[in-house]
Amino acid sequence: IYMSAVRTALFDDPLHRHEVVKAIKSRKIRKILILGTSERMVARTAERLGLPPPAKVIQIEEISSEEDIEKAQKSRNDEGKHVIPVPSIEVERDYPHLLADSIKVLIHKTRGFGFKKGGKQKIYEKSVVQPSFHGGDKGKVTISEHALGQMIAHCVDEFDGDLFVKKVKIRPSHGVYHIRAEVEIPFGHRLTDNLLELHDYVVDRIEKFTGIMIAEFNLVVAEVAKRDKKWISSNHENPDVETEDT
8 A cells, every 4th residue: 555655656657657747748837846755756756757857955844843744743643644735725626535624834935945033924725635545446455353353463473472362442533543452361471571562563563564554552461361372373363353433
């Protein structure tokens, strides 16, 4: 899912790239703003579209404060939302299903396009979008709550084969997931030092291999019991999965 979005941004698809190049040539365009996560990505995009190298590179730190950047990162990680420098009316017209909100930003514009007190002030509107990364008419990728519960149980078993996932509660909300996993540990098993590592391991593996975003993952030691390793091995892939409505 993530790689598909990156390939689209870099115009890897020849048909898509041809359409964009054709549209650029059909218009009298003097300047084009290319967005990217790095200078290398911007340069590659320009090259793919047959454009000259960027004449000017504007770093995000030049037009957004550190506080705004942190807020955007938190919104991206927790809610799957992105802030793009496009007025909301432009997004709503072409992609109404993506628009989540809009914000207005007051910028003190200088010749270097940075912050400076006393500089010329201008209000810019930015849009908050919440994209769903799928292939449009080609279909979309989905994962059932039961399959997600099985994957969590499998990750726990990979980390420590003595642990048993009894129940997984899943609450999807605005494109992200809130998850609670209840585990059973054997009597006398020392896990205190590894609980945080287990928590991070599960979140990392699930997000990496499914592409979904986990806003909250609570790992709860629900019971201490005496289980045979063979029993755990044969039952760990079928935890009780419960879905909560948003």
